[in-house]
Amino acid sequence: MKVAGTTGLIMNEPLLWEKSKKGRCGISIPESDVPSAPLDAEFEGEGPDFPDLSEVDVVRHFTRLSQWNFGVDTGMYPLGSCTMKYNPKINEKIAAMPGFAGAHPMLPPELSQGTLQLMYELEGFLNEITGMDATTLQPAAGAHGELTAMLLFYAYHKSKGEKRSKILIPDTAHGTNPASATLCGYESIPLESGEDGILTVERVAELMDEDTAGIMVTNPNTLGLFEENIKKIAEIVHDKGGLVYCDGANMNAVMGVVKMGAIGIDAIHLNLHKTFSTPHGGGGPGSGPVCVKKHLEPFLPVPRVTKDGDRYVFQYDRPDSIGKIHAFYGNYGIQIRAYSYILTMGQDLKRASQYAVLSANYIKEKLKDVLHLPYDRPCMHECVFTDKNQEPYKITTLDMAKRLIDYGFHPPTIYFPLVVHGSIMIEPTDTEPKENLDQFIEAFRSIAREAAENPDLLREAPTVPKVRRLDEATAARKPVLCGVN
Amino acid sequence: MRYLPHTSEDVAEMLQAVGAQSLDDLFSTIPKDCRFTGDLNLPPAMTEWDLTNHMAELAGRMAAWPECKVFVGAGSYSHNIPASVPYLLSRSEFSTAYTPYQPEISQGTLQAIFEYQTLASRLLGMEVANASMYDGASALAEALLMAIRIARGKKTTVAVSKLIHPMYRQVVRTYFDPTDYKIVELDYLPDGSTDLSAVEGMDDLAAVAVQSPNFFGCVENIQAVSDAAHRHKALSVIGFTEPLAYGLFKSPGSQGADIACGEGQSLGIPQSYGGPGLGMFTALQKYVRSMPGRLIGQTTDKDGERGFVLTLATREQHIRREKATSNICSNQGLCATMTTMYMASLGGTGIRKVARLNRDKAEYMKSELKKAGLEIPFERPTFNEFVVKFPEGYESTYQKLIDRQIVAGIPLECHYPELADHYLLCVTETHSKADIDALVKEVTA
Amino acid sequence: MAKEISELTLQDDVRYTEDHEWARKEGGAVKIGISDYAQDQLGDIVFVELPEVDSELEKGDEFGTVESTKAVSELYMPLGGKVVAVNEALADDPEQVNKDPYSGGWMVEIEPSDPAEFDAMMDKDAYLEMLKGL
The missing domain is CATH 3.40.640.10 (Type I PLP-dependent aspartate aminotransferase-like (Major domain))
Structure with a gap:
């Protein structure tokens, strides 16, 4: 097959300080128009040893670095559980408008009606999409949202005069969940899913008790399956006085299809950098709003945006609030982009979910004869395979992932979820054209053939990128985390 | 919808490949009583152009530099960012x-x-x-x-x-x-x-x-x-x-x-x-x-x-x-x-200059305020922000300035009840001497 | 890719646990480490966390962790006793556990509190049978 990737002229580039020349400067600095103020030697430092570079040096440096990267704008990025959909360009332009980008967070309300209105309306949109009653935009990322939700659970139980010590976490939940629960002092109780990859009512009933704060369900779960028993499970948890949290990282599968508020969820976090198309920036910033039902609203972080007639204001006086989890109002610049996306999509949000699910099922059907499919049933927005069929050739998931790079694709998520050995988790998203899906399928089929016929091609992969497989063991044994001149 | 690439032909082919009759059919594993069958209550989809106008209108209701003069730091600072x-x-x-x-x-x-x-x-x-x-x-x-x-x-x-x-x-x-x-x-x-x-x-x-x-x-x-x-x-x-x-x-x-x-x-x-x-x-x-x-x-x-x-x-x-x-x-x-x-653009030479500029401007403003008879209550050295004690009743001047899109610091009393009439002010290299002089004139008027 | 069972080195002079630790009598003391199977499954070992000397630990207690680049595994005492020495060399050279699991890669040395616990451990043949059943 003709591969999507090719080689091009990629430039080498040293580290910043390796190209420094004392006295250069890459920024225009105004001349001082005020007298110089003396500073006591007791306080004056030497100043940091930063490299001195011209503007051209800086621009070349980062342009070359950027060319060593693969992004959604480069090609298909089917990284399961990360929803790497297209990031609309208009949203970038809007977030950079001086009124937004130049806004100080402590502007008085009369000078910040625009940002307040946007927050107020975005909260409303997210309430509508999730079927919940109130939303906080303050959490800066998904895991921060999880933590916020756990703090809300803690505060809720405390308001009832209780301090519960445990929380149920399914084996198909996101990896961050146990760490978030620990920060709130909850012991994570592992909850295994049933044979078909979803939670059973019986197991939840066995484990749920009055010392358990609730359950953290990822729905759809990390196997890409909808938790069909969620309503019954929620009932059991509620009967014991517990609360149901939904990790909404996979919301891209069910917008306009399922309202979480109607199926027993008390709190859900959303990843604006997944479902709502904001760019992930090579690691962040994200944004992880938490939407809750009425009974958790009093505990939401301060300030809350409220509307007083035609005027938007911040409300701080909320005695039951958990307090603050961000210095200001969260990653506002990301909120702008998600708001713009929702306004652009309107009813088409449902179609986005439908296409995301269609594409995942399409890949699943087209690859299941060459890759082992542990749960052969309709999936949601992602499908999970394993490397079992390649075991006889001593080829692992990692080898296949690396070989995909040579074909011009970003590999899927690998070795997650942990519940499946050697897992390969593919999430094509709603924005990938069918031709690319077909090419990806063809590439994977070709790799499966190579695994049998010429496995060394896979073990040596990738060969196309700027660097080859890296020595991660030495990096961890003898960590070099800071450069020297 | 420009972000969603599938044509009806694509959709039909893919549905056939997965053995589903319709897009709704894809969600058959979701129990009926978990399904939402209505339409989301969201505004109708906007074109790129309508969206831009709407957002410009929202952004236009914000106080932004240079029309608005903000002398506030307190955790968020205005500095020149090279293009x-x-x-x-x-x-x-x-x-x-x-x-x-x-x-x-x-x-x-x-x-x-x-x-x-x-x-x-x-x-x-x-x-x-x-x-x-x-x-x-x-x-x-x-x-x-x-x-x-x-x-x-x-x-x-x-x-x-x-x-x-x-x-x-x-x-x-x-x-x-x-x-x-x-x-x-x-x-x-x-x-x-x-x-x-x-x-x-x-x-x-x-x-x-x-x-x-x-x-x-x-x-x-x-x-x-x-x-x-x-x-x-x-x-x-x-x-x-x-x-x-x-x-x-x-x-x-x-x-x-x-x-x-x-x-x-x-x-x-x-x-x-x-x-x-x-x-x-x-x-x-x-x-x-x-x-x-x-x-x-x-x-x-x-x-x-x-x-x-x-x-x-x-x-x-x-x-x-x-x-x-x-x-x-x-x-x-x-x-x-x-x-x-x-940081790479600034370099070791540049950061020193910009840092000094910030301090010099703040010191200049401090001395001008002192000259005008205001009190600078804390004597430890400062960088680009500092506390000023205004005479009783300054709050009304402060509010009037806000009406004119000038934010002359933030009041400290809400966080430090003992510091009535104390305000935290900030100046950086983005403020010119003229800006500072104008502010000093306003707050001491 | 993991070794076949036939490729594993299994020493005769040590006893094994179901968690893949080994223990060897050296005079009155007992040295403890992890088996070739364990190191092979973990892959490149990058860090070993060991207990303080003089700690008193019982059989089954966690005595440390061993880290590869992508996993952390707890280490459990095959038998109880007082820690008299730990292998300080692993701090700079954790790969010894990969290269030489039964000798240079030893982890702790203890004074056993109940010698019967040693005798109850699996010998090579029993351990090999267990591995075949995995």
């Missing part, structure tokens, strides 16, 4: 990538963050920086939790200066609420620095935390804080909201800090109504295994070429799960990249 920085950052190979899980095709992000870790360490005089936290406030909360972790839970009290940003302290309280750990707040002295006397004799102390420059803009005696902490076998945690100050002032690392953490927004990141900014987190190397967050390390590839990878990942949530050093996953990577571009 090259946002331009470079808009390279979508940076912005549309995920976390660099596949290092062979993420070397751009990885090298940039390694450079960030290096420059952040140098700025703060520390040995190792992580790849970022959410913001200055969560970085501080995580630093204090880390100090307790290093004390292996045997010491569970942290002493926190009242001159740390009030909102940061609020975040720390929220993080600490479900734990049994104790927070003791340290009062301040008449000169505008932290009173360390309450620390003496505390035997359960895991950390002493101050901010420098502190919320009053005053530079703390970091060495004294470190000494007090170390006398109690506790960690010295130095926070900040304005790291540019370390272009001029002595770094935390040169004064005994074990952890230096804070907000990096002022290093080239737009204010954006408070986020996204950058939680900077640095420490001594010996504490690296207790650190939260991602780390990038240098290594070599199969052919011996230099390259970079995510490393020491076993500290993190996806591996160590409930025993992880933090639950952080997504961080503020792109903001760290932006800061690296800014």
